[in-house]
Amino acid sequence: MKKITIGLLMLCSTLVFSQEDALVFFADKENVADALANPLTILTQDALDRKQLHGTPIDERDVPVTPSYVSEIKDQPGITVYAKSKWMNSVYVRGSQANIENLVNLSFVEEIEFLNDNLNFSPPISGTRDKFEIENNSQRVVYDYGLAANQVEMISADYLHEQDFTGAGIVVAVLDSGFPNVTSIPGFSDMINEGRLLGTYDFVLKQETLDNTSSHGTRVLSDMAAIDEGQLVGTAPGASYYLYRTEDTNSENPVEEAYWVEALERADSLGVYVTNTSLGYQDFDDASYDHDYSDLDGQTTIAARGANHAFDKGMLLVTSAGNDGNGFGFVATPADAPGVLTVGAVDGSENYASFSSYGPTSDGRIKPDVMAQGENAAVIGQFGDVFFNNGTSFASPIMAGAVASLWQARPQTTNAELMQIVREASSMFENPSNTMGYGIPNFEEALMMLQQLDTDEFLLENEFGVYPNPVQEYLTVSFPRNITSAELTLMNVLGERVLKTKVSNTNNRVEVSKLTSGVYIAAITSEGKTNSFKIIKK
Structure with a gap:
């Protein structure tokens, strides 16, 4: 039916x-x-x-x-x-x-x-909110060398660059409202001259050209891709980019969410790794289309559904939390999606920026995921000038570029693994909050965690392992590839053997519940090779 x-x-x-x-x-x-x-x-x-x-x-x-x-x-x-x-x-x-x-x-x-469910209809009080209001309030000044130093160093993206991880070989799609003059601005000349601008498309007007559009995307792109010596360097200056316009600044309508999903699908078909979205949707010109808080569960809106498909397809979606901290409050969509790395804003001293939208989502998940500088963030404008802007719109690309540079270090890492590493490398991972999420990532620490995956995989392939440790009832032995049997010996701290048994890759559990609590040495021997481990019996 x-x-x-x-x-x-x-x-x-x-x-x-x-x-x-x-x-x-x-x-x-x-x-x-x-x-x-x-x-x-x-x-x-x-x-x-x-x-x-x-x-x-x-x-x-x-x-x-x-x-x-x-x-x-x-x-x-x-x-x-x-x-x-x-x-x-x-x-x-x-x-x-x-x-x-x-x-x-x-x-x-x-x-x-x-799109009009009219379940909680309430007309707008004073018209549709300008989502770019905060970002468009610019403080134009003359900057010295290292203009973007604080926003880059805050998350240790500079450490990635020092290790020669600049996003080279990683393809990024930027979904925004327009990118005027990108091909002529000196700060993007390296990207253009090296053939790393891979393509553009306007999903609103169905054309390749992006002329006569909002400059918001140009500023967003600069925090990832720009190299303006002595002024501003982005967090992924070596990556390759697709630029997609999905936002129609002349109106606010949920069709823009559909354009956005179309762009994701094209990005996936072209092999894109990372996307940046400095857009969000909650209220519309027709208030009957508005998303209320219950809609922001990461599964309901068009954008959230598309984001989850994109994550399932292997891309890592980085998205701004939104600038509604002093208004509606909660993160909009697609920032509510579980398949999105949502980025909130802090100031230059790493304090929460009051305009940054917060969580939790309506189903109780932590959002935003992480934070980056979005108050007084350095950007390049459509005329090549460098100035400060406010908004989670700029915290997001700062983070997205760092993610792209990190992924270069180990491209075989999955999007889910990489997203979790970024969370775990953040300052508040053990104690997240609704305003700061898991905190500010340290990409030096994230790189070490990423590289540890290679060590872990090597050990799993070539060495024995034992778990859990500490152990209470059963000790399990993991076998390296091509070895099927071994001998396990447990010695106490006095050097006395307390257990000796045969194990195999199909019978690899050993009961230790009757041993007294304390420290033991486990020796696993096979084919003349022995691995030893310190075991704590609870």
């Missing part, structure tokens, strides 16, 4: 012809088996290489939406298609409520989800 999710059912005939927005979900896709059997028809080789490196599955979600379905939707009376999503197998449409409801009669339409 087909399901229709309709957020607003009105009896007033005068509203029947008003314009509504909705997601239209399709029942299936064509040629799925052929596409999966020949993945180069739907993904680039770079995308296949990244997915193979990380063990990311290629599945039906990677297959494009059936073009004939999209065409037939476009041909329906009064319907305009604005975006499509292969991950969700859907299109984003606008039309009258009646015309949208009629789409369910098409054989390939499975579900319709209106």
Whole structure:
């Protein structure tokens, strides 16, 4: 049975012809088996290489939406298609409520989800909030050498650069509101001249050029990609970049979330590792589309759903928490998604910036995840000038660039492993808060943790191991590759043997519950090789 999710059912005939927005979900896709059997028809080789490196599955979600379905939707009376999503197998449409409801009669339409649920309708008090209000309040001054030093050194991204990890070989997609003059600003000349600007696309106007758009994205990009000697160097000056416009600054409508998901899908198909999103969505021009707090559970909004698909596909999404700390308060979407590394803002002294949106999400998770400098952050503007801006919009790219540089050190690391390392390397990991999340990361510490993964993997492959330690009842022996049996001996501190037994890779548990509490030496011998461990018996 087909399901229709309709957020607003009105009896007033005068509203029947008003314009509504909705997601239209399709029942299936064509040629799925052929596409999966020949993945180069739907993904680039770079995308296949990244997915193979990380063990990311290629599945039906990677297959494009059936073009004939999209065409037939476009041909329906009064319907305009604005975006499509292969991950969700859907299109984003606008039309009258009646015309949208009629789409369910098409054989390939499975579900319709209106964006206007009107469950907690409350008209805006003073119009739609300008999400870039804080960022656009700029303090223009003349800067000396090391302008960006504080924001880079605060998270020890400079240590990564000293180790020659600048993001080289890592592809980053920046999803924003526009990137005017990027190809002519001197601070981006290294990226341009070295061919590391891989492509651009405007998902709002459906064109390659990004001219005559908001300068917000240019400033955001500078905190990652710029090299302006003596003025500002970003946190991933060696990475390669795709620039995508998904934000329409002329209006605020949930279609922008659909554009954003489209951009993620393109990024994934091109082999992107890291994305930066300095955008967030909570209130709209039409207040009936607003996301209330209960929607911000990381699973409900279009953006959150798309983010979780992107994370599942192997990308690491870095996203600003938002600038609503003194207003709505909580992080907007997609910052609420569990598949996103959400970044809040601190000032130059590492104190919480009051405008930074906070958590928890409505389902109780810690957000933001981490913090970076977003108050008086150095940026390059659309005319090449360097100045200070405020906003989590700049904390996010500072973090995203550091993540890209870190990933260069060990590209086989999965996105989930890398995200967790960044959290664990943060100043408040043991005691997170709703305003600061897990705190400010130290990327020198994160690099050491990342490199330890190689050591751990080597030991697992080539050495014996024992766990848990301390032990109470059973001691388990882990075997290196190609060894199937060994002898385990336990000695007490007096050098007396208290236990000797055979173990194998299929029978590797040894009961020690009857031993007295204390310290023991475990010796595991096989093929003339012995590994010794100090064991604590509880």
